[in-house]
Amino acid sequence: MKMRAMVAGLSIVGLVTTACANDDEKSFKRFTAEHVFDIEYADDPQISADGKTIIYVRRSMDRLKDQVRGDLWTLNVTSGDHRPLVVGGASASSPRWSPDGEKLLYTTSTEGRPELRLLYMDNGTSASLSQFEKAPGAAVWSPDGKTIAFTMFVDAENPSFAKPPKAPEGATWSEPVRVFDDITFRFDGQGYLSEGATHIFTIPADGGSPRQITSGEIDYGEPAWLGNDTLLVTGNPNEDRDLDPIESDIFTVNLATLDMTRMTDRDGPDLSPEVSPDGERIAYIGYDDKRLSWQQAGLYVMAADGSDTKRIAKEFDRGIATIRWANDSQSVYALIEDAGDMAVIEIGLDGEVQRLITDIGGTAIGRPYAGGAYSVSDTNQPIFAYTIASPDKPADVAVAGLGAQDRTLTALNEDLLPYLDMAPLEEIKVPSSHDGLEIEAWVALPPGFKKDGSFPMIMEIHGGPFAQYGPTFAAEIQRFAAEGYVTVYANPRGSTGYGEAFAQKIDLAYPGRDYDDLMSVVDHLVAENYVSEDRLFVTGGSGGGILTAWIVGKTDRFAAAASIKPVINWMTMALAADIAAFVKRHWIRAEPWEDPDAFLDRSPIMLIENVSTPTLVMVGEEDWRTPTWEAEQFYTALKLRDVDTALIRVPGSSHFIAARPSRLIAKTDNIMGWFAKYDPGKNEQGTEEAEEPHAE
Secondary structure (H helix, E strand, O other), rough: HHHHHHHHOOOOHHHHHHHHHHHHHHHHHEEEHHHHHHHHEEEEEEEEEOOOOEEEEEEEEEEEOEEEEEEEEEEEOOOEEEEEEEEEOOOOOOEOOOOOOOEEEEEEEEEEEEEEEEEOOOOEEEEOOOOOOOOOOEEOOOOOEEEEEEEEEEEEOOOOOOOOOOOOOOOOOOOOOOOOOOOOOOEOOOOOOOOEEEEEEEEEEEOOEEEEEOOOOOOOEEEEEOOOEEEEEEEEOOOOOOHHOOOEEEEEEEEEOEEEOOOOOOEEEEEEEEEOOOOEEEEEEEOOOOOOOOOOEEEEEOOOOOOEEEEEOOOOOOOOOEEEEEEOOEEEEEEEEOOOEEEEEEEEOOEEEEEEEEEEEOOOOOOOOOOOOOEEEEOOOOOOEEEEEEOEEEEEEEEOOOOOOOOOOOOOOOOOOOOOOOOOOEEEEEEEOOOOOOOEEEEEOOOOOOOOOOOOOEEEOOOOOOOEEEOOOOOHHHHHHOOEEEEEEEEEEOOOOOOOHHOOOOOOOOOOOOHHHHHHHHHHHHHHHOOOOOOOEEEOOHHHHHHHHHHHHHOOOOOOEEEOOOOOHHHHHHHHHHOOHHHHHHHOOOOOOOHHHHOOOHHHHHHHHHOOOEEEEEEEOEEEEHHHHHHHHHHHHHHHOOOOOOEEEOOOOOOOOOHHHHHHHHHHHHHHHHHHHOOOOOOOOOEEEEOOOOOO
């Protein structure tokens, strides 16, 4: 290579040869579409009660089946010894230790049939607990280890108004009609729903026949054991449950009599009950429903008989999730979102809050959403196992705590990612042009980046909109940066992790001033010479798709846009999406036929006459969250307005387009292909314009 470079200095031909060689080397080190299939990440790490062993789900991409699969691996906390436990065959998930640490429960399937399997840790043998017609979930051990409670869907008879005649033998008649009488009759990822409800079951830990514990038309979930003879469950038996989708209460179920007793009764969700190790208290999360588009969940504790309910750490301004009791029953651990980060905190019964572990996350592979998990030992000096987040790689397993040396135990992508030019992240904080509110954002810098004002920019906007992005690995962000785009993503007002008031700034105002927040971030990057003002692009999915459509109706500063699975018309969304009741009751808080302006004033379709930006629209063909006709309305309107557009429908895909590796690739690469078509910094063939030779 050195000799070639010396000769190259003597001729133009040599210069071209050198450039090609360098381009090949750069290409070889890029994070390409194919590398998506090489990614692995850790999920759901479960530490044993004695703190000595961690079992986690090792997720990888199955190239042949084009899906994410899971295997179970073990880690020795002291030595770091790393071994396979349940690998090959069907995907495995949800490992849960027995109370004595001698057995492991997990879910899998055999020949497509769902299973709960029990693995004996001393000799590695495993057995299915029963034959299940439907998939069991949320399995939990009783304190004595003799019984397992779980959830499972139970079919019910479909409603009907007529009995069809019997078809003649050998006849080919059409499928019988399906009658629905529930407001939620289809759901994203599930399609049109079967008649029935999710119920609680128990089964002996040594196998047998499942026993149904709850019944009726009401969905019950989140089983937790209050002793060995009583279960805690959550559900909403109220008559208006279809119109109040967030409502739930906590109930006890006596396993001898199946009598149910309501433990909570406020207007609002009460969820995730956790019984203290001494059996005297129940912790749970929830809030008083004020019918806002989003509210922050707090921590509550009540006595085991349902009395003496208290809100703990009321002034702590972060949402509470994934609660676990400390071994001494005097404090509760919880997972929180915090300004782009995720952390484990400890909340004392006196309300004192301590941050214990930060940098949790790394399990949201496509985009940099907050996503992670932790567990804690039962030892007096607690040891935490958790998924650790990083800007340049997906989740690994780490340990921390008083009883362990803090360290990362796995390196699942060390065979690949260190050898690629991964985009570094820079954090920026920008005051919003609307009111000076500080907006946090991250910038992924492409290989060879320099602040010369020449680079193209992609702004990627998160969905939710009540969610947060953070400085963690994301395949889509890395793909954009690898292809030369300065890629920025932000947490505008409405994002979680910055306190309840910050999130509620878009209540009845979405989209709205979050537009100003995002444009302020773009203004900053242009002013600081990160990017060319003529090479700006914008995209986002779901809530980000809505904002993308809103943006092109407000400004023509972007060279092109890609609106992914958007809501374009709140009226049609509120009348046909799988969360219609929530949109009407909490988001818009109006009836479409009584106050259409409440829906249309925030609908991007009403800005269509302002749009001149070439805009791609993409949606999954089985998306029931932001249904296909939302994207199609926008596409058709743009066509009628003679605006450059294209519609991409993703076959077989629900709202979560990137759930399969090939779809993640198709999503990002089609977005970049669309942007390349309208990039003034590229020639007609879509290659970079030639630069003048310069000395390095």
